[in-house]
Amino acid sequence: MEPSNGSLLVVSAHAGDFVWRAGGAIALAARRGERATVVCLSFGERGESARAWREGRGLAEIKALRRAEAEAAAAALGADIRFLDAGDYPLVESPELTDRLVHVFRELAPTVVLTHTLADPYNGDHPAAARMALQARVLAQAIGYDAPGEPLGAPPVFFFEPHQPEQCDFRPDVLLDITPVFDAKRKAMECLPAQQHMWEYYTDLAKRRGVQLKRNASPNLGLPHSTMAEAYVRLYPQVTGELA
Numbered sequence: 001m002e003p004s005n006g007s008l009l010v011v012s013a014h015a016g017d018f019v020w021r022a023g024g025a026i027a028l029a030a031r032r033g034e035r036a037t038v039v040c041l042s043f044g045e046r047g048e049s050a051r052a053w054r055e056g057r058g059l060a061e062i063k064a065l066r067r068a069e070a071e072a073a074a075a076a077l078g079a080d081i082r083f084l085d086a087g088d089y090p091l092v093e094s095p096e097l098t099d100r101l102v103h104v105f106r107e108l109a110p111t112v113v114l115t116h117t118l119a120d121p122y123n124g125d126h127p128a129a130a131r132m133a134l135q136a137r138v139l140a141q142a143i144g145y146d147a148p149g150e151p152l153g154a155p156p157v158f159f160f161e162p163h164q165p166e167q168c169d170f171r172p173d174v175l176l177d178i179t180p181v182f183d184a185k186r187k188a189m190e191c192l193p194a195q196q197h198m199w200e201y202y203t204d205l206a207k208r209r210g211v212q213l214k215r216n217a218s219p220n221l222g223l224p225h226s227t228m229a230e231a232y233v234r235l236y237p238q239v240t241g242e243l244a
């Protein structure tokens with residue numbers, strides 16, 4: 001495989017989010033030989049670990065558990081993972097946390113950025129993570145911002161699919177074919193037993209998005225297929241010399 005200069009950065013509010021919503025994109029980038037890095041702002045220790053709380057575990061134990069699960073999931077996808085341990089429910093926006101993200105942007109020089117939608121009435125941590133990711137991207141572009149590294153270019157930003165897309169104003173304009181890596185995504189999902197109820201849900205979602213991908217790519221011939229896909233919304237305009 002030819003090495004690639006691509007660098008994918010995923011900014012995830014909680015430890016599991018990147019798996020359900022962007023695992024395919026991460027695995028595809030890794031398989032192309034690109035650097036793929038997940039930054040988890042928290043472990044999802046308070047808000048997305050209900051099973052562990054019901055089992056009577058304590059906060060420190062739950063954080064360690066979620067970290068280990070997320071590390072295993074990232075490894076299954078071929079990604080590096082970092083944890084900023086900023087706390088969840090609520091994930092508090094702050095200049096300090098945004099600055100830490102600016103340092104990550106400068107260090108990794110991502111060529112593509114994935115994060116949450118800016119609206120999510122079910123979970124304020126997700127839009128908070130998105131706002132900080134977008135702000136950090138802009139600050140990292142400023143030559144005068146005090147952080148090591150070169151000013152960031154203009155990596156495109158894609159919002160990954162929230163759990164209840166209609167409520168989050170999520171109308172996909174990108175359908176990504178993840179068929180070749182779906183096995184890796186499923187393995188990564190199975191690294192998260194704390195959220196076992198999500199495995200089939202996100203497998204079914206990939207099938208439905210796959211149907212839509214086929215319909216948008218070719219005539220509707222009603223032929224069977226096994227395409228799996230993830231949906232995204234692109235924030236900034238596509239830049240191109242040719243409409244295609």
Ligand SMILES: [Zn+2]
Pocket residue numbers: 013014017044048123126
């Ligand atoms: Zn989450």
